[in-house]
Amino acid sequence: MEELAVGTRVEHPRYGEGIISKNKITSYEIFFEHGGKIELTKRNEDLEVKETPQRNLKTRSHWPKWRKCCATFWKIRAPCRN
Secondary structure: OOOOOOOOEEEEOOOEEEEEEEEOOOEEEEEEOOOEEEEEEOOOOOOEEEEOOOOOOOOOOOOOHHHHHHHHHHHHOOOOOO
C-alpha cells in the first residue's frame, strides 16, 4: 500500500469511515466513526482509500496557517502570537 497522508479519508470493514490524524513510522492513527481513535499498522490491507486531501497551491503545505501556529505551540508550549 502507498504512503497515506494526514487527512486522508479511509474505510475499514469493522470500524467504518475514518480520517488519518497521524502518520507514524510503522502505523497510522485514525479516528473512526464506529471505533474512535485506533492505531493500525501500515501493513493493514483492510483500509480502503475514499478521498485524499487536496493540497493548497498557494502555500507549501496543505495545512491552514492556524495549524502551523498550533503545531509550534505544542512543540514549545508557548502561546500563539498570530
